[in-house]
Amino acid sequence: MSDQQPAPRSVADRLRDALASVRASAARRPVPWIAGGLAAVLVLGSGGAVAVAAATMPAPRSSASPVADASTSSTPSQSTSATATAPASTPTPAGRAVPKDVPGPTALRTCTISSAASASGLGAFEGYVMNAKTGEVLFSRNGDKAAQTGSVMKTLTTATALAVLGGDHRIPTTVTKESGGTIALVGHGDATLSAGGATVYPGAPTLGQLAQQVKAKLGNTPVTTIVTDDTYWNDADAWDPTWPVSERTIGYQPNVTALMVDGDRANPGAATSPRSTDPVGRAGSLFRTALANAGVAGAANAQLVKRATTSSDTIATVSSQPVSTLIGQMIPNSDNTLAEMLARISSKESGSNGSAVSLTSVYQAALKSYGVDPAGIVIKDGSGESAANAVSPNFVAHLMVQVQAGAKGLGTLANALPVSGQSGTLASRFTGANAVARGKVHAKTGWIDSANTLGGYIDAADGSRLTFAFYAIGSSRAAALPALDAVTAATYSCGSKLTGS
Template sequence: MSDQQPTSKSVPARLRGAVAAARRSAARRPVPWIAGGLAGVLVLGSGGAVAVAAATMPSRPVAAPSTSAAPRTPASTPRATRTPSAAPTADARAVPDETTGPKALCTCTIDDAASAAGLGSFEGFVMDAETGETLFSKDGDEAAQTGSVMKTLTSATALAVLGGDHRIPTTVTREADGTIALVGHGDATLSAGGGTVYPGAPTLAQLAQQVKAQLGDAPVTTIVADDSYWDDADAWDPTWPENERTIGYQPRVTALMVDGDRANPSAATSPRSTDPVGRAGAAFRTALADAGVAGAADAQVVQRATTSTDTIASVSSQPVSTLIGQMIPNSDNTLAEMLARVSSKESGAGGSAASLTGVYQDALAGYGVDPAGIAIKDGSGESAANAVSPSFVAHLMVRVAAGEEGLGVLSESLPVAGVSGTLASRFTGANAVARGRVHAKTGWIDSANTLGGWIDAADGTRLTFAFYAIGSSRAAALPALDAVTAATYSCGGDLTSS
């Protein structure tokens, strides 16, 4: 406030100064927007002039009253007046001379798209990544099944627990009397050779050559296949449909396997066996024989924990950052389960499926998001018993989109609408407007289709979001999810919930 008394300047000039002061006051104490305007009375000095000003949002300019009206002339006989308090000084910014009236608040809604029948029981949440403002929420705080959007949480957890440079080893130990052990530590990319969906993966041939160099002409009579790095008693979640294994989307989750236990190592979707550990042992026997290890072709394969710490051969996976880059675009369930279990084991939680909720909560809290209430049954999102709210996903995606805390590799791996990964063929027709602007992880299980990530909207606003279509068919859900996402892109920062 100024210490100066009012001067003899004209009433309109004083009025403009008062309006400018009111604008500054509104910026400090926002006034709710009321359609049609809320009248406020300003009494200016001894002249008794009265102006009516409409209340507006603080971010919208307040129009000055018209200067075309002649100022009211004071009466010739002076009236007794109280000494006015110090008047506010005028804002340094120019005030328009013409009355333009209050501007309407820009709004945009996605309510119609979010009500589409194809979305089934819909949950959704959208926020401004820069300001943190919630722009849309439809049951956004309700924890629900995520589908493969879960893989974004798995990636963030692995990066927090293991780090992007961590590599997963597979070793061979030497026991007595011609016995060696192939010891798994969770690397599902270990390859038997003859093709792989994981470029750069380590191979059994590399291990076999190291074994040959160590043993020379000494024979091998027994090969131990050791998957005891974690307990394989919960290798298959009871909520997973069995056909996920037989069709080829999901293996049994064991710490030792080769080629993700695929029947065809070169095919991402390929039937998996009921005994990935035994299959790995048999493949290693073949690799040893091919490397010229004496007796290997006839060696017995047994499954148990090794009794030795004498390591004679070792290979390692690609870095975790590379594994995430291989997992996210094609939604690889195998890598997701491996990263989840290895994260649990390396954090000291044992590697069981039952430990995952606590492991994820501890890791994700480090990104500044509140993980209370999430329930994690697996790393891939395959289980309908997983429970994570769209709001949580959207808040995590703020960090992902910014590439903070080492999350840049996840951001760069997300499929892009109409361009890459599982979104390459999506966002067609009217929804093509958002092609190239939506970076998101898809999710699909029998009971839900989901999408979560970030959007560079039409007006330049960066939004983060998660949308769940629960209970509808995939054929109906996908175009409906694309439509509500494209509508969000078009609204941008003007998006509001009804």
């Protein structure tokens, strides 16, 4: 073996040999030739390798005729034409996305009621304000904290009654005929039933109307016993233990029984008039007088007995004004009696038992139908008299969005709300510097010993409509009322630009 190496060949010779080898391989095996050809070329050096690769690149196979690709790849002219590079196309940029609805500018909220909301007259203040149209929360200070509502509760009672009973519902009072000269006066919660003289409830049905019907049915048959039946609900919880007894003795609230006359007022023509401890017994006595006046035999000396009637033979019936009318009498004057009646009747007609204990669940179910969330509210009565009621300003403001829109019959409530400086319990309010909001605030007032409240909606100075609830807890009424008016008037002036907490 000799250590001497043969003379090196020229680059041109090596290129020719490699090209011949690649062509022969491509003719035999059209697919794998590329790898083999490239491997052969790589040994030649960088300059020649590039040239060979370009010269030997076959045309792509046709999916329709793979055999034709193999035959044409062996032809130099076709191999060369396959290497022609098409000019690169310039991609067309996609169009820029443009939103269909471009929001307009949002007004800056720069107006504050912080000073008015910090007045000492508001005590432990809770407040919540919303834009009724947009749902935006404009102000909240302890707004999610549930607390006593005072008579703002009557707005919840109204909404519940409208949901359960409907505005056209009328409350009946009936008389049944039992055996042996006994008849029964049966109450179903109509506190407006009147003795027939002056009354704070215009258009109320009367005992005289019932007595005339009884006379027409009985003729000369004597009446020996008059049963008074208030068992439509159990009167064991007729008086809430958290209510001050003075509410009855002064004349703001009666015992809550299903049978009474003129709201059990000593003076039927006065809204505030002392109430008795036995509204059912008083109703029986007044009915006995009405029967005697109608000429019913034996009625003047008939015995009064309190129990449930044993008969379904109805011989006389009268009905209250529609619930919508009763709401129009209750809300402007903040009538506690009607509120308690509507609460208990709503409980009974919803399938519950008419008790005070049932009210929380009854209200929650009814109020949910308006699209608001009543979770967590606590309802002890229909009037708001109890300090144990618990409803947040947040909830009241959200309910008022539905009220001002008149949703599902709530226009009845909207139309009944007192108006600042003009009607109801707001007629004498909003004076002095607060007079700027007279005629613009539609709201229910509330007052118990521990709280003064206001909740409703405002037609603000900038044309927006706001819903709100303000609670002044723990301060005196003398201090709370002007402070509530001031913070409400400030809210009116700010309108939708209100900000802060």
